[in-house]
Amino acid sequence: MSTAAVNESGTTDEQPKAQRQVLVALSGLLIALFVATLSSTVVSTALPKMIGALDGSQTQYTWIVTATLLTTTATTPIWGKLADLFSKKNLVQVAVAVFVLGSVAAGVSQSAGQLIAARALQGIGVGGVQALVQIAIAAMIPPRERGRYSGYLSSVTALSTIGGPLLGGFIVDTSWLGWRWCFLISIPFAAAALVLLQRTLRLPVVRRDNVKIDYLGAALITSGVSVLLIWISFVDNSFAWGSWQTAAMVGAALVLLSVALWVETRVAEPIVPLHIIKQRTTVLAILGSLASGTAMFAASVYLSQYFQVSRGYTATEAGMLTIPMMGGVLVSSILAGRMLSRTGKLKPFVVIGSVLLTTGFAGLGTIDHRTSLVFMSVAMLCIGTGVGMTMQNFVLVVQNSVPLKDIGTASTAVTFFRSLGGTFGVTVLGAILARQVADGIAQDHESAAVAYGDATGTIFLIGSAVAALGIIAAVLLKPVTLRTSLDTSEPSPVTTAEAAGTGR
Structure with missing residues (x-):
């Protein structure tokens, strides 16, 4: 049997070619993930003008956001189960198509009710894309190498989550665009993703008889x-x-x-197999994902509102002020992913990331309407770095512990609970914030800006307690070395570095 030649850099000649092929296949997946995640954040700064144009109520204002979160969260385990039964490539294309239909419907809505229904349809596609992208990557990249690519996922998620409000503000403030383009702008990118997926994504299809859904x-x-x-x-x-x-x-x-x-x-054929959910590793990963999901959603939602309502910055300026957090996610996810692929040791990264996440939230828990922006930047950097080191890696923990046939269900179980925790966290923290602001205005006769700024610190302090759950989960995880094979039943091939170290 022939062996791959090792060049002067210590890598086989086939490795760069294989990495290029993976990156080409990833291009369509990452574009789909970007537009799907962007759709959940781009509306935040545009909502007032949307509701005004459609004569909507305050309840409808809330449901334009909640409808998407609800259907995204509720359909995640369903997409995961389907991925274990049918072609993953076809499913991700279906999810993108559903997202496009929802985006078109949202862009042409003539009433708030129609917009809510369109956002619910859009959320079904978003849930599919977010779950299936991770599943597709797990089906073609071994866990040991997956760390390198998980950084791209975290970076795309960070850019869309933090950049969404900035883009939404720009769109609604541009007279020749208008709020409808918050939905329509994603359509050409989604179409490009469909073309790339069809041409570049090659995944094995496992045919199973007597399938029962x-x-x-x-x-x-x-x-x-x-x-x-x-x-x-x-x-x-x-x-x-x-x-x-x-x-x-x-x-x-x-x-x-x-x-x-x-x-x-x-x-x-259960949607959520209990034999996976009951495993200690999965339970701890779910707990850690709840913490990181709550952190990511809460930070992006409430920091943007804090800067605009309490500090008086524009939507564009508020987006710029969150750059330390976005930068932290980008840099830490890429560096941690590369180091993880080299060492295969996952636990140190999730422990350090969880500590940084909790520290950043605790720092923001002390803010009021006059807090130094330099101090806030340091806290946001800690949050971003923590999210980058934990969010995708908690999914990777589970993917490493289950056979390939259960990858879809296991991955979406973690994603489902992360999304659920983020949805509940944002909504509960929002209710607490609203009550605190109202009490501050009524009892202390504070202005809305002062009351909002002082109350925001309280919700981040509560968030730090939730983030601390991630530390507990990370510490209790058993130390593992990520496998280099796609399936648990396959022998792990010797890597180039290992071969060089043993003289082979």
């Missing part, structure tokens, strides 16, 4: 999660925490999810 389990999980998200969206606004509406909605959600759990233990 757990439609009942999917419906129960989706319904239970949806009721919880609807409740958290309206509680403390339309009704009180201790009201009969709360009891009815939370009770109904618990019943639905309990029945779903019962169904999942009895069907042949």
Whole structure:
């Protein structure tokens, strides 16, 4: 059997070629991930003008955001299960197509109700893209090498999450564009992603006989999660925490999810296989992902509002002020990914990242309406660096521990809970923030700007407690070395560096 020649740099001649092929295949996936994630953030600075143009209400204002988050979160495990049953390439193309349909519908909406429905459809596509991109990468890159490429995922997510509000502000402030282009601008990029995916993505298709899809389990999980998200969206606004509406909605959600759990233990092809969820590694990764997801969403949403409402900066200036956080995510995700591929040791990165994440949130927990921007920049840098070192790596922890046939389900289980935690976190923190601002104005007669600035520190302090859960999860993880094979049943090939070290 022939062996690959080793050149002067210590790499085989085939390795650069293989890396180029992977990057070409990644191009379509990353473009799809960018536009899908951007759609969730670009509307934040454009919402007032959207609602004004469509004569919408305050409740509809909230639901333009919540509709997307709800369908994205609820459909994530379904996409993951389908990825274990059907062609991953075809599924990611379907998800992009659904996203395009939702974007077109949102861009031509004539009422707030139509826009909410379009955003819900858009969210189904977003959930598919976000889950399936990670699954596709896991299907073609071994865990040991995946760290190098996970940095690209984190960078794309960071750019779209932090850059979205900045782009949205620019679009609505440009007279010849208008708010509809917040949705329409993504269509040509999504179309380009479809073409690239068709031409460059090559993934093995495993044909399985007697496939059974757990439609009942999917419906129960989706319904239970949806009721919880609807409740958290309206509680403390339309009704009180201790009201009969709360009891009815939370009770109904618990019943639905309990029945779903019962169904999942009895069907042949469960949407969320409990044998994966019950594993210690998966539980800890889910806990860590909850912390990093809450951090990423909360930081991007509330920092932008803080800078605009409390400090008086424009949307463009607010976006510029969050550059330390975006830069932290970009640099740390790329550097950590490369170091991870070299060493294969994952635990040190998630431990350090979780500590930095918690430290940054604790720092922002001390801010008020006069806090030094230099101090805030340091705290944001810590948050960004922590997110870059943890968000994708907690998914990688699980992917490394399961066989290839379960990659889809395992990956989306972590992504699902991360999205769920972010959705709940942002909504609950928003309710706390609104109450604190109202109390500050009513009791202390503060201006809205002062009250908002002083209250923002409180929600970040609460966020630091949530982020601390990530430290616990990271510390309790068992030290593992990422495998170099795609599947757990395959022998790990000797890498070039290992071969050189053993004289082979």
